[in-house]
Amino acid sequence: MLTLHERNGLDNHAPGDALPLIDAHHHLWNLSEGRYPWLQEAYHEDFFLGDYHAIRRDFGPGDFLRVTSNQRVIGTVHVEAERSRNEQIAETQWLHRVHERFGFPNAVVAHAWFDRDDTAHVLARHASFPLVRGIRSKPVTSAGPGESVSGQRGTMQDPAWLDGFALLERFDLSWDLRVPPWHLPEAAEVAAAFPRIRIALNHAGFAWDRSDAGLRRWRGWMEKLAAQPNVHVKLSEFGLKDEPWRYESNRVIVEDVVAMFGVGRCMFASNYPVASLRASYDTLADGLARMLAPLGREAQERVFYRNALDFYRIRM
């Protein structure tokens, strides 16, 4: 398996015994090529990691190769980067051009709204591209755990949203699930209602509240999802709003997720460049490898690349 760096004729400084790695969740953007409102226009004061000025600039394939030069990256999965919703297909087209030139990304998770009249059309357009494997679409969610939006337009209970969601099965597409953690039980209901649609939970379900009580609550929500066999998890984005990236604190999250989902349903992912607000790429990859070391090399390999190969049906 050639690394991205070998494919591009670049030096790579990964140690000889480094784990092969598929980054199951990262983004690329070229701000002169496309329109990304959250990166170019109104700044979001409520961004989940706080100040994100540092990533409001281009992050292209060359940048990705640079930050991963100490890792043995053999493939990547690009997840839609909130490009203007008028440019959903253009984002998919652009990523296929990047793939042609750089040999990655190797799978594309594109964006579509589920509750629109043209949902089927947009899904069909995406599905006509050879690298498209899934859709990320954020349902309408509430501002906090004490508040419910259940049943409103665009939520996971909206019949129109569910009709669009059901189309994923027809196009053989998976769903990338990204919601605040208090919505995970509702997501588990969706997963149970559509057992043949495969779901990838983003960012380990966002364990934002690391107090004992907070972690207990998050575990309760995650267990509901873990009970659905069609749900997989990305071990990524442990970043917190007002705290640095701490190995020990994040190790607890990883151990919990692996205990709940098993090594067969966990995937390494970086969420770069967003995660660069808190940690270097090596901190993320080496840190996770170390957290998983007690489980043995085979478990590490499953989490670092084999599960992503299967889930996203990546052809190398």
Add this chain to the structure above:
Amino acid sequence: MTTREHAAAEMTGIDWRARFMQTGCDDDLPIADAHQHFFDIGRNYYPWLCDRPLKPFRYGDYERICRNFLPADYFEQCGPHKVLKTVLIEGEWDPRDPLGELRWVDEVASQTGFPHAMSAQAWLDRDDIASVLAVYGAHPLVKGIRHKPAAVTRDAYRDDFRAPGSMRDTKWRDGYALLARHDLMFELQVFWWHLAEAAELARDFPSTRIVVNHTALPSDRSVEGLAAWRAALERLAREPNVHLKISGICVPGERWNVARNGPVVLDAIRIFGVERCSFASNYPVDGIVDRLADIFDGFKAITRSFDPRDRLRLFYDNTARIYGL
């Protein structure tokens, strides 16, 4: 007119139908071309255009069309004719990647406004047909698919003809059965001596419309050949779910002429009726023999004595109706 000017002319809201009904002038007759192709052979792989030696073809040597043909080329060549919309039929793109042509055509359509609809490549007897048809069925551009069924020469044809990949093949029919679910039409390109099989298909799948390509290819213009072609069309025309595209009737070595093609066109319209026929250019393929403007000139000359409303049907309305333009 360039593509852009052309699209602009359409958008400025000239009502060509009203104008034509008023003036009766041939130049004002709006056209929806029911069968054309675009090629970009630098960028895309079409085995029959890119590989050498060239394949045997009913029009003979086709080297002159082994080049790019894009909307701007179409409108440069269509003379005074008011082609407002076009339907692109798959152009034998790399068969390993049927969806590839759709991706490219979708891009061309979003950049130039043409074509307005498409019938895409599909292989009804392949294992992945269900997922390919799911994409086509939901894609706003795609209205039908074409899979040229297995066929033989007239000499070799027997009434009980059946072969893998033919219209009587079980696996092929299993794929065909899925078309109704996705509301896709079937573009049938086959020589007329195979039309008895098409009639069975039309009867067995009454909710799928068959669109016969190129007038069922009356290449043999002998008295006997044309009589047999007419008889085959008459038999198929009894099935209500069949439409006929009148195109692809160039005669190699001759410039498109009414004396030669008038009887063919008039027979086809008599047999299928003015509600079930559409004129089409088959450009650039018919460019092997004829000029684009000459083809539409010919259709106009042949139908000059028709009721203007029937001419609108043949040149525009029927195509707009069945392809949902």
